[in-house]
Amino acid sequence: MTLHEKNTSHEPEPSSETPTLREEALESRSAPERLQLEKHPAQREPESDVVGHQEDLLPEEGGTDSTPEEPDVYIVDWDGPNDPQNPKNWSKKKKWGATLIVSAFTFISPVSSSLIAPASGQVAEQFGITSNVVEALVTSIFVCAYALGPLVLGPLSEMFGRSRVLQLANLWYLAWNLGCGFSQNTGQLLAFRFLAGLGGSAPLSIGGGVLGDLWRPEERGQAIALYSLAPLLGPVIGPAAASWIAQKSTWRWCFWATSIVDAFIQGLGVLFLKETFAPVLLERKAERIRQSMDPEKGKYRDVRTPYDNADRTWQSIMKKALIRPFALFVREPIVQALGMYMAFVYGLLYLFLTSLPDIFTNVYHEEIGIAGLNYFALGIGLTGASQVNARMLDRIYSYYSKKNGGVGRPEFRLPSMIPGTIFLPIGLFLTGWTSRSSIHWIVPDIGIAFVGAGTILNFQSIQTYVIDTFTLHAASALAAVTFFRSLAGFGFPLFAPAMYNALGYGKGDSILGVVAIVVGCPAPWLLWVYGERLRQASRYARK
Structure with missing residues (x-):
């Protein structure tokens, strides 16, 4: 050399x-x-x-x-x-190999985040859980760890490399996820789920950077579409598969089955995922x-x-990683507004993931395995809207940039958020008021698909807008948004049972739909008009 x-x-x-x-x-x-x-x-x-x-x-x-x-x-x-x-000069084969492995890591961890939801009744019966809140906590505590893990794992990846931290964190997740299947009481299961979530958060906080290391901006389209879909499809496929596993075997095999799949992915990572x-x-x-x-x-x-x-230094990196996201949240109205709305949307997603089994087992009297198939309605909405929006985001941005004399603005990322803010309340109203035995099950499934479509459209638009707005500080801004959305994903399922028991699905989802309209619908329009003024007044935003 x-x-x-x-x-x-x-x-x-x-x-x-x-x-x-x-x-x-x-x-x-x-x-x-x-x-x-x-x-x-x-x-x-x-x-x-x-x-x-x-x-x-x-x-x-x-x-x-x-x-x-x-x-x-x-x-x-x-x-x-x-x-x-x-890494940007690696062969296409090597790049796609790394992309697929990272996407697999990013998929399998969110599978575990919600897979126990359809089997929570079995867990409650075996461990004598009588509180609906504790029963929901078994599912949502995994997402609580998603809020905390990246604050440490991100800086670790800077010091020791992405591949090493990603794979060691996945081994941590694998060990505790396997341990969940051997839990003997509620306390053990909750503790093991939380610890597994800490390790499972690594692909969500590190994986995107691997794609940035591998692909030049003009090459990233397909890789981004695959990677960004994985963490949203995982929570959908997990409970769908777990429904059949729990029906044919025991809830413990839900954890053991995902551990077997994760061990296979880990083996691929050890063999083929190099540092980037x-x-x-x-x-x-x-x-x-x-x-x-x-x-x-x-x-x-x-x-x-x-x-x-x-x-x-380690101390400097940790200090900035822990403090700057919260400083941005306190000082930046853009981060506050979009962060709270994204937290609401993410909380709704996990509320749906935990409440779907109740709708189709209690209202339509379906067996657990059949009820789990309704998760695919959410997956269809997520996948379809994601693939369409992945192509439209850049086209819309280019169109408005040309109209603006060839100069781009972060606000040009907002138009695709508009249908997302509309689809979300439509899905909530449709699901809530049609979840009754006198109406065919396909109708609430259509509403669920609308919720999935609205969720992914909002996610992709907000994330790209934040990245374009804060440029040098985009990761800090996204870290703030991610922290609060994970807390919402943890908290929303806890109040869902009490809300639906008191109000029913129609009124309960209507309240959420009204909040979605009041909070979400004005957001893209207000940012389109006032976004540039807010950026000019910002200490961190791109001017």
Whole structure:
């Protein structure tokens, strides 16, 4: 391996979903450099358009044998734009292999988040659970861990690499998910579910960054569509399969079956998922060079990468990862408004996931296995709307950009949110008022499909809008949104039984539908009109 001179044709490569490296890199620049970046956005690093919690962390261009400030320090970078060690230059086969494995990790964990819902009656009977809240808690506590896990796992992936943290976290999830099947009482099951959720949150917080590392922006469309669908299809397929497992065997096999599948995915990861995070790969390269050089006799005293920063310590990374998302939530009206609405939508999704078995077993008197098939109505809505919107988002953005003189604005991501805010209350009203034995079961299933379509349309539009709005701080903004949406996914199923018992499905879903209209429908219109003004007043947003 040779020490390379500066390559001015170097293409910025690295990417991450956690905020600290890129944000620290910006903050470490001098004030004139920061001002230059703000005045000339074209000089900024390309922004990631991956739907998820990541943003591209890009060094200054090129590699050099020294810096003016430290002439005896060698800066290690990629060996030109076609360096085969750069994950963006991997073969299509290798890229798609990594994409499929990460998507599989991202799918199997959410499967566990809701799979016990249709078998919760069996669990309650065996463990003597008499409280509806505790029964719902068995399902939702897994999602509570989703709110906390990324706050630690994201910074860990910056320090030790994506692949290593992703696979170790998955092993943690596998062990505790397997343990759930051996639980002997309610306390053990709740504890094991929470611990499994901590490990299971890793693909949701790290996986999107892997896609950003692998694919250039113009190549990411299909990979994004696959990855973004996995965490929403998982909670649908999980309970559908668990319904049949619980009916034919025992609720314990719901956990054991998913553990077997996850073990297979883990094996694929160990064999084929290589590290993709550029700072870690370049650090390994720098370490090999350090071992081959003699500091006393050579020209260079030290070897560093473009990412090395005096402030890049574990303590600094953890501090920023934990504090900045909440600072954004407190200070930014855009994050507050969209974060609360997304939390409401995500809470509705998990409320539906836990209440569907009751509708079709109590109202339509279906067996558990047959009732579980109704989850596919939600999946059809999610999948259909996701695939259509994945193609329309960029087309709509390009259309309005051309009308705006070729200049894009984050608000051009909002039009596809409009049908989402309409489909959601339609689905709620339709499901609530048609869930009765005198009306064919296909009608509430149509309403459930509308809820799924509204959910994914809102998710994709909000996430891309936040990424485009906060650019350098997008991961922090998304982390804030994700934290609160996970808490909603945990809390909504807990009050659902009491609400439906007191009000019935019609009135209960009508209340939720009215809230969806009042909170959701004005949001895209208000942001379309006032979004630019809010961004101008923001400390963090793209101007």
